[in-house]
Amino acid sequence: MTPPVQSPFPELLSSNSAPCTDLQSATIWEAIQGARMDIGRIEIAMKQLAAKRSQLKVFVQKNSSILSAIRRLPPEILSEIFALCVCGDPFNPRRRGAWVVARVCRRWRAVAMNTAELWRHFFVPKSGFSTSYLxxxxxVQLARVRRARLSIQLPAGPAMLDLMDVLLSAAARWETVALSTETQLSRFTKYHSHYPLLGKLNFWESEHSWSRLTLPLDADMSGSLPALTELFWNAPAFPKKLRLPWWQLTLCVLRGVCVHDVQQRILPFLTSTARIIIVDAKRSVNPTTMLRASKIRSLALENSSVVLTGLVAPMLKKLDVIERLAIGQDGGSITNFMNFPSAPCHLEHLRIRQSDNTSFWIGTLDSPVARDIMRLDISFCAPSDLAVWLKALARTDIVPNLRTLAIRGNKKVEVSRSIFKNALAARNPTVRIESFHCWEWDFPEKDLEGGLDVVILK
Structure with a gap:
């Protein structure tokens, strides 16, 4: 039940009070009417205040970002954050995010416009935009980049040449460039200016067959690329008369290149400091049987063991071999190289990333070239493969100078340390477990006075 309303004039309702006169009744009525009006005004004021409160809540919610911590960051810190988010991998399309950042708000646009590093990556889209727009x-982007170094990637397409001419006006500031067609490469080599800052050249032929070159790429670039250190080449043919500063390269990645070009036009001119990776080498019609002596010290082959045919590399210390296909024709190249009569090189580090044909690879260890190996990296998929490896390595006459053994197995195969200690007891093993990222096998080595350092990679 609702409690009775208390009258503001209890004395008037009392049974003991005297009868009210007309004047008193009028006064009381006026007081009651005045109280009602005051209550109405108060209710109206409360409704107005509640509406204003709702408006203020909406305003606070809409403008709460003003209090965000990022608005209190100095422009220098904000500029560094933009550069890290947008300018990661130079060949990642995300670098176009500079245009997005500049459209967020007035402050971000001002910071982006004053950050030249944010605009240095030029990624030209394949389609969707006309040349007159691009x-x-x-x-505009060249103007915003000021004097910063440029990173450029051009896809295939006839319209790209006109855009390339715009970028060539700043050729002196090119640091990284990726080209996609023979015509672009010809324009690059024939340009009258040098590329004093260009350190990475990437050629990825994506449209035409390169069974033979159609343009005369006979430029001498040995003096035009004083800073070139990395070359990525993905095309079946290499220009016969294109001269590059091979002695400067620290990384040379060749994908799909003809074996003849690799042996005759590339490997002989690389220095001992260069790291060479050859992937899917194409067999030539008349493969070379003997290569001129090369000074290379590190060579990685992925489905390209045919490159070992006739390889003369007396300074070769590290050989990394991946053969995903069954050992067939390439098996003869590996066997001949490892059993070369005069032992043209003295390997110190052999890495075999191969899941099958275990018996074939074990046979290569009993060879002249393998006798000086000090570090051996192997991979396996099944416990039976590991058992075969351990049985072979238990013999001290195979790879007698072995000091470090790295084992990478299948994630589903559990391997205990006792297996290695028992199987390799003759080599006095010390077993430890290390973690690795992706396919890299780099880990801190231990310099043991004696015995074998066994590393299980997980």
Whole structure:
């Protein structure tokens, strides 16, 4: 039940009070009417205040970002964050995010416009934009980049040459460039200016067959690329008369290149400091049987063991071999190289990333070239393969100078340390477990006075 309303004039309702006169009744009525009006005004004021409160809540919610911590960051810190988010991998399309950042708000746009590093990556889209639109865009971006170094990637397409001419106006500031067609490469080599800052050249032929070159790429670039250290080449043919500063390279990645070009035009001119990776080498019609002496010290082959045919590399210390296909024709190349009569090289580090044909690879260890190996990295998929490896390595006459053994197995195969200690007891093993990232096998080595350092990679 609702409690009775208390009258503001209890004395008037008392049974003991005297009868009210007309004047008193009028006064009481006026007081009651005044109280009602005051209550109405108060209710109206409360409704107005509640509405205003709701408006203020909406305003606070809409503008709560003003209090965000990022608005209190100095422009220098904000600029560094933008650069880290947008300018990671130079060949990642995410680098176009500079245009997105500049459209967020007035402050971000001001910071982005003053950050030249944010605009140095030029990724030209394959389609969706006309040349008449892209030319002004590239011109504006070149103005924003000021004097920063440029990273450029051009896809295939006839319209790319006009855009390439715009970028060539700043050729002196090119640091990284990726080309996709023979015509682009010809324009690059024939340009009258040098590339004093270009350190990474990537050629990825993506459209035409390179069974034979159609343009005369006979330029001498040995003096035009004083800073070139990395070359990525993905095309079946290499220009016969294109001269590059091979002695400067620290990394040379060749994908799909003809074996003849590798043996005659590339490997002999690389220095001992260069790291060479050859992937899917193409067999030539008349493969070379003997290569001129090379000074290379590190060679990685992925489905390209045919490159070992006639290889003369007396300074070769590290050989990394991946053969995903069954050992067939390439098996003869590996066997001949490892059993070369005069032992043209003295390997110290052999890495075999191969899941099958275990018996074949074990046979290569009983060879002249393998006698000086001090570090051996192997992989396996099944416990039976590991058992075969351990049985072979238990013999001290195979790879007698072995000091480090790295084992990488299948994630589903559990391996205990006792297995290695018992199987390799003759080599006095010390077993430890290390973690690795992706396919890299790098880990801290231990310099043991004696015995074998066994590393299980997980």
């Amino acid at each position: 030319k002004p865009v590239l011109t």
